[in-house]
Amino acid sequence: METDRKIILLADTEQSQQDKLRDFYTSFANQIKDKGLEDAVSLVRASDIGIYGKGFAVKILPRGIVYTGVKESDIGAIIDASVKGQGTVERLLFSEEPKQIRIVLRNCGVIDPESIDEYIACRGYGALKKILSGMNPAGVIEEMKKSGLRGRGGAGYPTWMKWKFTRESQGDRKYVICNADEGDPGAYMDRSVLEGDPHSVIEGLIIAGYAIGAGMGYMYIRAEYPLAVERVKKAIGQAYECGLLGKNILGTDFSFDIDIRLGAGAFVCGEETALIASIEGKRGTPRPRPPYPSVSGLWCKPTAINNVETLANVPYIIMEGGDKFALIGTEKSKGTKVFALTGKVRNSGLVEVPMGITLREIVFDIGGGMLGDKPIKAVQTGGPSGGVIPVDQLDTPVDYENLQKLGSIMGSGGMIVMDESDCIVDIAKFYLGFCVEESCGKCAPCRIGGYQMLNLLNGIAEGSGSLEDLDKLRRVALAMQRASLCALGQTAANPVMSTLRYFEQEYREHIVNRKCRSHKCRSLMTYSIIQDKCKRCRVCVINCPVNAIEGDREKGFFIDVSKCVKCGKCFEVCKFQAIAKE
Amino acid sequence: MAKLTPKDIDSKIAAGLDESGDWIKVGMSTCGMAAGAGEVFSTLQQEAKKRNLEVRIKKCGCQGMCYAEPLVEVHCAGLPDVVYGRVDKETAIKILEKHISAKTLVNDNIYEVRTRRQA
Structure with a gap:
């Protein structure tokens, strides 16, 4: 049942008041009524249409025309051209290629993560079938080489090389490990992938096992992710039931098992040698390298350790071919990267962008700009191992090399946006x-x-x-x-x-x-009462925990600096902004 | 579930994702759950049953727009796919009454409109 009604979406792309949008909506609705079109059109207010800082936006469906910077005086022209007729108003037309590309997050938010059938219906386990019915391990590694995929856990080591070295190492047994011990403050890409699409990581791990000749894989997940653990457990169970794990997968000679190990929350266990020690049941501390895990890893056997996001890329690369993957990104950094965009940005969340995009595009075009339109100060990438990138470097294309040059790293993908209120x-x-x-x-x-x-x-x-x-x-x-x-x-x-x-x-x-311009460093601040604004209501006096505010209603009140502990309580409770913070 | 053969996988992939009929997907990852997706999900289930609506209520993972959780994607014949954000109990009921039953979009909670299924 296809209705003929046109749908018109109105949105305010600035961070201003919703009331303005309501006024705009009313005048739009009135003009539609005046032209007798109210039965042919339904008019809707949207909260967000993915465009930012461009005034009022109007989107007309089903044609998908988007106008931005629309003034009330333009409404008539838009209705005549695009609602009554089939034309457009050229000067207001807005078109832009989508900035995000979804490879790792291809199924996140699309499929039911607890259903293996939905995963398979989205071409899942097709890559496993493909390699088992005609690709030898060397061929898989060759495909990975073509893709140029580099580890997404932080250091950016080429995945195919890691696999090749592990494959070539001597050992009666080999292991693959999925590193899901995500611990950077503000980063949660791996959690979302494990929760939204656990099978893609499992499939990636099986393919890695096949490529290096391993019979056993471990998922090392931090225990603070109970939902992720639950969903991965369920997914592994389903894969066993379907014969995609266990002995003779899909009727071939290839056998592979996966088990889960939980990390107790030590950040250092994300480091590969510490992670191995933790799986072995020892205290999670690193050891000197070499020997690298590809030579002597878990139980002194050759081991390949890959990050969640790296593994989630693998089925796509096998299905679509390494060459197609390599079309995305920059010369040395291929594919996409998922970032967890947080901090003082309007739309915090997960973004998956091609390598080579600029930070400015991520923050302003995808993230919708700064909270409250305050000026941006810096962007922190790479978590505690990364660095802070100042505002004048925002136009640098994001890839492994450029971020390193700026003194930061790609890291696992945390991206924290800061404004002038951050010290x-x-x-x-x-x-x-x-x-x-x-x-x-x-x-x-x-x-x-x-x-x-x-x-x-x-x-x-x-x-x-x-x-x-x-x-x-x-x-x-x-x-x-x-x-x-x-x-x-x-x-x-x-x-x-x-x-x-x-x-x-x-x-x-x-x-x-001895000044902190952002007023964050408590010891460098002094509080005082602005006598002109003070109404002598005594609210601050009552609330001060150390009785540092003295005086009376006649003479006024003063803060005794020697007693003040700079807790900021007076500043918070004063209704007349009579407390100065310097 | 029976063990799959390579042929089974091929045919399942060829069949594609079953997106027939009207359905509602609720983002049920940690970000969604923390914002109240669990309540939205059960509200949708109960209220759809009460109203005898033929609509499948499904779970899905995180779509990435964590700032607007809980996210609810609605697919309803004759309308474009719409992602509603910051959905609470009241909005969930509005979605059933307006979007699914009356075929009109709900104001003020739309975060994305997808036109791909519209020819």
Whole structure:
């Protein structure tokens, strides 16, 4: 039943009040009525149509014409051209290619993650069937080489090389491991893939096992993801029932088993050698490499460890061919990357974009711009191992090499957007504090270096820092980078180093002027009462936890700086904005 | 479930995803659940039953628009596919009454409209 009614969607693409859209809606509706079209058209207000910062937008279905920057005076012209007639109003027309490409997230939000039938109906397990009915392991690795896929866990090592080395290593048994120990603050791409499309990761793991000659695979998932664990468990059960796991898969000689191991929440267990130790039942601490896991990994057997997102790419590459995959992206970074866009951005969520897109496009065109239209200050990528990219570098194309040049890394895909209310020292402190807490303590540079750097940062944030501290920070960071045992320690100083590189001025302000321009560093703030605005209501006096506000209704009230603990309570409770925060 | 043969996989892929009839998909990943997708899902099921509506209520994973969870995608004959965001109990009922029964879109909660199924 196809209705002839046209659907007109109206949306406000600015972050202004909904009331304006309601007025616009009313005048649109009136003009439609005036022209006697109310039966042929249904007019709807939408919250979001994927376009941002372009005034009022009008989308007319079923033709899919989009107008932006529409003023009330344009309504008549649009109705005449596109509602009554089949034409368009050229000057308002908006067209844009979609910025997102969905490969990893191809099934997320489309299929029921708990149904293997729906996964197969979306071409799932077709790649497994394809390799088992006519591709030898070398052929699979060759296809991966063509695709140019690089590990999505952070370091960006070519997947085909990892597989080739593991395949060529001698060993009576080999293993593949899916690293789903996602722990970066603000990153949750892997969780969404495991929850939304668990079979694609399982299929990727089986293919990896086939390619390297392994008979056993482990999914190492952090225990804080109960829903992901539940869905993966269910999916593995279904795959066994259907004969896609176990002995003689699809009637061939190939046998493969998968088991789940839960991580207890230690960040360091995302590092591959620590992860292996954890699966073996030992304490999760890294060991020196070489030997690399591809030579001596789980139970000293050759082992390939791949990230969730890497594995989710594999079935697509096998089905569609490595060449097609390699068409997307830049010269050295192929395919797409999923980012978890969070922070001070209007639309936080998961985005999957081709490599080579700029940060500006991600934040403004996909993310819808900054919350409250505040100016953007920086973007943090790569979690605690990454760095902060300042606003003047927003037009750099995102790929492994460029991000590294900027002092950050691709990482697993966390992307935190910051505005002027974020203090750079505070951010560096947060990430370093995270690494200090998560350091396993095995090697001295990470254990001691991180702690000392954090002390220096705390000093700067409290106003007791000196300019020499900046040099000390740099020296300790260098030692950590050079001498730490694993990537956690080697990269722990990155957030400090990259902020020092781009925002040294802000560090200096903390040290020299004892000022935090974002009002985040509590010790550097002073509260005072603006006498002109104060109505002497005593609300602040009643709420102050340390009785630091003195005076009376006649003379006015004052904050005793020596008693004030800078909790900010008075600032919050004052209804007349009479408390100044500096 | 019986073990599959390579032929089974081919035929299942050829058949494609069964998207016939009217259906509603609710994003039920952690982001959705945290925003209240569980309640929306059960409301849709109960209210559809009460009203004797022929509509399948399905679960799906995260679509990526986490800021607008809970997300509900509605496919209804004669209308484009619509993704509603920030859906609560009341909006869920409105979706059944207006979108499914009366074939008109619900105001103020639309986050995406897909035209691909429209010829």
